[in-house]
Amino acid sequence: xxxxxxxxxxxxxxxxxxxxxxxxxxxxxxxxxxxxxxxxxxxxxxxxxxxxxxxxxxxxxxxxxxxxxxxxxxxxxxxxxxxxxxxxxxxxxxxxxxxxxxxxxxxxxxxxxxxxxxxxxxxxxxxxxxxxxxxxxxxxxxxxxxxxxxxxxxxxxxxxxxxxxxxxxxxxxxxxxxxxxxxxxxxxxxxxxxxxxxxxxxxxxxxxxxxxxxxxxxxxxxxxxxxxxxxxxxxxxxxxxxxxxxxxxxxxxxxxxxxxxxxxxxxxxxxxxxxxxxxxxxxxxxxxxxxxxxxxxxxxxxxxxxxxxxxxxxxxxxxxxxxxxxxxxxxxxxxxxxxxxxxxxxxxxxxxxxxxxxxxxxxxxxxxxxxxxxxxxxxxxxxxxxxxxxxxxxxxxxxxxxxxxxxxxxxxxxxxxxxxxxxxxxxxxxxxxxxxxxxxxxxxxxxxxxxxxxxxxxxxxxxx
Ligand SMILES: Nc1ncnc2c1ncn2[C@@H]1O[C@H](COP(=O)(O)OP(=O)(O)OP(=O)(O)O)[C@@H](O)[C@H]1O
Ligand SMILES: [Mg+2]
Numbered sequence: 001x002x003x004x005x006x007x008x009x010x011x012x013x014x015x016x017x018x019x020x021x022x023x024x025x026x027x028x029x030x031x032x033x034x035x036x037x038x039x040x041x042x043x044x045x046x047x048x049x050x051x052x053x054x055x056x057x058x059x060x061x062x063x064x065x066x067x068x069x070x071x072x073x074x075x076x077x078x079x080x081x082x083x084x085x086x087x088x089x090x091x092x093x094x095x096x097x098x099x100x101x102x103x104x105x106x107x108x109x110x111x112x113x114x115x116x117x118x119x120x121x122x123x124x125x126x127x128x129x130x131x132x133x134x135x136x137x138x139x140x141x142x143x144x145x146x147x148x149x150x151x152x153x154x155x156x157x158x159x160x161x162x163x164x165x166x167x168x169x170x171x172x173x174x175x176x177x178x179x180x181x182x183x184x185x186x187x188x189x190x191x192x193x194x195x196x197x198x199x200x201x202x203x204x205x206x207x208x209x210x211x212x213x214x215x216x217x218x219x220x221x222x223x224x225x226x227x228x229x230x231x232x233x234x235x236x237x238x239x240x241x242x243x244x245x246x247x248x249x250x251x252x253x254x255x256x257x258x259x260x261x262x263x264x265x266x267x268x269x270x271x272x273x274x275x276x277x278x279x280x281x282x283x284x285x286x287x288x289x290x291x292x293x294x295x296x297x298x299x300x301x302x303x304x305x306x307x308x309x310x311x312x313x314x315x316x317x318x319x320x321x322x323x324x325x326x327x328x329x330x331x332x333x334x335x336x337x338x339x340x341x342x343x344x345x346x347x348x349x350x351x352x353x354x355x356x357x358x359x360x361x362x363x364x365x366x367x368x369x370x371x372x373x374x375x376x377x378x379x380x381x382x383x384x385x386x387x388x389x390x391x392x393x394x395x396x397x398x399x400x401x402x403x404x405x406x407x408x409x410x411x412x413x414x415x416x417x418x419x420x421x422x423x424x425x426x427x428x429x430x431x432x433x434x435x436x437x438x439x440x441x442x443x444x445x446x447x448x449x450x451x452x453x454x455x456x457x458x459x460x461x462x463x464x
Contacts, residue, residue, distance in 0.1 A: 001073055007032040008186045014040055017160060022181035024134070024161045024174060028193045029310020030286070031186070033162045034070045037130045042071065044128055044158075045103050047079040051125035054104040055153070057146065059136045061086040061108055061257065062264055063284040067132060068106040070286075080104060085121075087111040088257030095120050109137070109145035116152055126153050133283045134161035135170040135303065143173070150177050164310060165191065165303040165339075190342045191306050196313035200323045200333055200344040205416050207349070208324050209237070210409070212296060213244055214355035215322060216274065217407060220362060221292035223267065226276045227308050229297035229417055237296065238276040240412040245405070248274035251281055282307045286314060295323035298332050298420055302339040322347065328419040356407050363404040 006014070009027035016023050017040035027033055037056070045053045056071070058064045068084035075082055083102035085094055087110050094111075098120055105112070105121065115121040129150065131137045137146055150159075159178045166174075166185075175181060192198065203211050216224065226241075228234045231252040238250030249263045249272045266272040268287055275281065276296075282304055290312045299305050305323070312319025323344065325333050337343055370376075376383075386395055 003035070007036075009033055009184070010036045010039070012184045012186065013037075013160075016182050016184070017041075017158070018043060020158055022159045022178040024166065024171065024178070024181050024183045026163060026166045026184070027186040028188060028191065029164045029307060030193060030314025032315070033164075034067055034132070034286075035074065037132070037160045037162055038067075038071045038074045040160075041104065041128050041130065042075045042078055042080055045078075045080055047103065049103075049125065050101040052102065052105055052121065052123065053125050054128045054130070055112075055123075055126055055149075056104065056106040056130040056132055057109055057112065057137060057149070058106065058132045059108070059142065059283060060280055061088060062260065062281070063132065064106045064108050066284065066286060068104075071104060071106065075104065082106060085111055085115065088260075109142055109149060112149060113145055116149065123152050124154065126157055128158045128160065129153055130160045130162065132162055133307075134163045134174060135166050136163070136283060138170050138173050146177075165306050167303070190340055192309060192340045192342060193313050195317065196309055196319045196321050198309065198321050198323075198340075198342065198344040199347040200325055201347050201349050202327060202330070203324050203349050205326050205419070208296060208326075209240060209412055209414055210352075211324070211349045212294060213241070213246075213408075214350040214352065215294065216241075216246060217355040217405070218350050218358040219292055219320065219322075220358075221273070221320075223270065223287065223289045224274045224292040224294060225281060225290060225308075225311050226274055226294045226296050227282065227299065228276060228278060229300075231278060232415065233297065233417060234276050234278055236414045238274075240414060241274055241276065243410060243412060244408040246274050247272050248276055250276040252278040253280050279304055279308070281311070285311055287311065288314075288317075290314075291319055293319065293321045295321070297417055298323060298325060298329055298336075300420070302336045305336045306340060326419050328421075332420050352407065352409070359404050359407060360400060363400055367399065367403070 241248035
């Protein structure tokens with residue numbers, strides 16, 4: 001696969017997993033956890049045996065697809081077949097694919113359970129189960145499904161859990177499903193990777209959009225992800241950015257799968273430069289070229305912050321994460337910093353003049369670059385004629401005007417979001433809603449109107 005040396009989490013967990021141990025692995029975003037479970041998983045399975053021997057569960061459909069692709073890269077050398085199974089995909093096609101006897105299934109829990117009930121997935125031969133984004137999978141939204149699924153699995157299976165974040169209560173729940181697991185935490189001072197620069201900007205709710213546009217003009221990201229709190233927010237934001245001339249599209253759980261797939265594909269190909277997303281895109285996605293992450297709205301919980309910003313600065317690359325906090329939300333920044341053990345840098349909201357200036361500077365740089373490197377022979381004659389008509393400063397100014405992206409300030413109205421407010425931890429270690437966890441003290445926050453249902457409500461609600 002072209003990898004040269006193991007990352008620390010791979011180095012520490014692969015030998016244990018190969019010995020058959022249950023493992024909880026925690027390491028920062030973008031440090032190769034997929035291969036850390038993928039390599040022992042593929043190694044353990046028998047290509048000759050035509051049954052499902054490995055199951056990987058992920059919280060989102062896009063992640064199921066990505067993990068399945070990564071596992072396929074590892075597995076093809078051994079003739080092991082990997083199949084992604086997730087909601088929003090045609091059921092009959094899935095059943096047909098399942099009949100071809102894949103060795104590994106990478107699935108979202110809801111659709112996996114549908115197949116379990118229809119008996120189109122047989123679990124008797126399962127030897128290894130992986131929960132990717134384990135803490136999310138064991139959070140209130142998924143815990144019941146996961147419990148049901150794991151109860152159907154052979155007891156002597158091996159269980160691996162991976163995530164960049166793993167709170168104590170979640171770890172305790174996890175151990176109920178595991179056999180005396182080894183807990184591997186890659187030693188790192190901070191939960192977030194050092195190569196992500198973290199900045200925050202204090203900004204009023206109604207000024208957020210203009211500030212975002214200016215930042216996009218100034219920072220000139222290659223690819224950027226902008227996180228919004230709700231689906232409505234994502235729709236409004238992506239439309240507003242589009243209106244201002246940015247190549248932006250939105251992704252969230254209410255869009256049909258074909259749309260979700262096409263948006264993500266365009267983003268990976270660079271045809272969409274700004275992906276506006278709910279937390280559905282916060283975990284696990286590995287998209288190269290994401291140089292900037294903007295938290296347009298602060299996330300509901302600090303763990304989500306870690307995962308969101310981890311969409312940049314992966315596999316040793318650098319990245320910039322910028323978070324907006326309204327004046328009432330400054331405390332939440334502190335809560336985040338308490339988890340990450342890293343202070344964010346304060347940054348001033350840029351002014352319109354700064355944005356315009358920067359746009360000109362970028363054009364000027366490009367112009368100089370072309371002047372230096374391109375073959376301009378074919379243009380010289382016209383250039384000389386033009387200079388007979390107007391002076392050079394006027395002429396270059398005209399060129400700059402033509403080439404500079406005009407800062408678009410057309411008015412945009414977004415529905416205002418209520419600021420986050422501090423709340424007691426929203427569920428305890430047994431997944432009960434609204435109770436303080438047994439360790440007491442620890443608080444987290446969520447929006448004034450929670451948009452996630454407590455466990456036991458319709459499954460649709462769990463889709464972000
Ligand atoms: N040993 C390695 N050397 C170099 N690159 C690697 C190595 N292992 C994995 N990678 C690459 O690093 C990138 C990030 O890997 P991966 O998606 O597994 O991270 P992760 O730890 O699961 O992150 P997250 O917490 O966001 O899910 C991928 O593009 C992967 O191919
Ligand atoms: Mg991952």
